[in-house]
Amino acid sequence: MLDLRKYSCLGAALRDALDRFSSEVCLIEADRDREKVRLTYSDFKEIALPLARALEDAEFDPGDRAAIIMTNQSKWLISAYAIFYCGGVLVPLDYKLTAAEHLQLLAHSKAKVLVVEYHLWRAITQSPEFPRIATKIVLVTESPLGSDLAGGFRWEDFKRKGAPDFIERQREDVACIVYSSGTGGRPKGCVLTHENYLEQCIALTTWYPFWPGVRYLSILPTNHAIDFMVGFIGPFVCGACVVHLRTLRPEFVRDAFVRYRITYVSLVPMIVKNLERGLRAKFDELPKWKRAILDSLIATNKLLTSRRPNVKLSRMLLPGVHRAFGGELLALITGGAFMEPSTMQFFYDLGVPVVNGYGLTEAGTALTLNDLKPFRADTVGKPLPGVELRILNPDADGVGEVAAHSKTIMSHYLDDPELTLETIVDGWLLTGDLGRFDGRGHLQLFGRKKNMIVTEGGKNIYPEDIETVFDGLPVKEYCVFAANYIWPKKELGAETLTLVLRLEPNQQLDSKLLEDISSRNRKLPDFKRVGGYLVWDKDFPRTASMKIKRQVLAEEISKAAERTAIVGL
């Protein structure tokens, strides 16, 4: 791989990677079982540079911001490289947000350029807020010829001949603005520098190196911090290959493992559990005698790999299982949400190591990772090289807030010095997560101090962001909480949001009001929905500016009511 210590910016590292590994395949893009694109590093460069030149001609200047709203595909990475080549700042946005949310974040980030897929652009142009869009240059991918692009340009035609000027950036310059949340109220745009990414990449590849020939299956959205690093920057600076699959259908995901002989993949718990369900169902279909043999082979594998993984041995012992994963899988990487230890153990016992980690967008990608020496299903691993962690104000069990200090910690929140000061104190990032170290230096997580949940799909949901859907609800006041924020639990998983209602005097919670609540709740994507409600009989405490004092309210509720008072929706 490239020696990233020598580089000052991502653009320069990627540029050298394209030359150094020119004949290696860098990208494969498949839609279901149809391969659509296969590019070498040299092909990638040939497509990206005319785009970079066209951006320069369109006065996209160093430091200007360019947003990408796309599903995982080759044009995402090509566009990102062209943006870095021009010295631009990348703003990767979650394609699963609504059009209104996209417009809100485009405005907040002040993106001058937007690269967007046609179907997503169509939704944006149909939004009532669209006329106020300030983004100057919109490049639309895969638009049908002759379609109305509402002032946008076809990505495929947006190219110019001639070599673009490469713009070198310094390590402290901004590389990306990544939104960790805040679409409903206060956008949290994490400003990450080139140094943040280069140092993160060095740390991750020190423990888990890539090399030419490695094929990484990119399933998590590329706008997500994990996939951006492990499904783009990491593989590229090592000459590895990224496989994009334009569907999350479980049968095609399984097929891709075999078709492309995948080496590594990052998955959120929801997908890992789906794979587990599929395998368990297959095991259950086996005749009794075959099942008995399988169980004994699994037990043998478990015994022989208890100290460290031995994938060669596991492949010999359990060839059928490993063939189903393509035969070359070295590890499943997980993170971004709570993963049940039993699921991780299930895969490890089959000889498929699960590398569990912990991180947050504000910290680059990962702060800790399991080094598999030995495998531990009950922790999120050890701090990565260069990462210092502290447990603040530990209780009698040693559990306290995790604080992090590292070169990978973001510079600040975009346009929010107040929130930055609250979050980064004396150079330490206050994560809001509760944890402790065990005797072997592994971090164990026990819940959150902050009012938010993380779904099995790896989505951070902040109550403030979804409250707007209840605007106008005919009650005196309302507020959404993470249930664990009101009633702290020293464990993760099964997190849910609760709507706290304060009714008008003499108002009853009748079926009409309940239907109104349910119908509003259904307007939210399934992963953002409130799980239940609780009627509160006192006025909400408020600040002088009439903001709800959430922490005070949560404490009042926890003293007066049990978690069981929540009524399911």
Place this chain on the structure above:
Amino acid sequence: MPTADQTLDEILNLAASHFKVPRQKLSPDEDFFKALGIDSLQTLDLLTKLENHFHVELPDYELQGVTDFRTLAVKIQSRL
């Protein structure tokens, strides 16, 4: 070609049988995540079953934001 109502009815039947839920418990405007007790990946599974049944192909993004059977039926009907 089936009518829109027939398509909707077939979707409800298929969903009920695939996820082993009594057919009478499902209604067209119901939130299928809640009615079937499924997550978004299982919804993709259902979509595959529906594609095979109706011989159409729906990209994943077509399902984004769709939460009730009736809207799903409209998406499928438009491709028949």
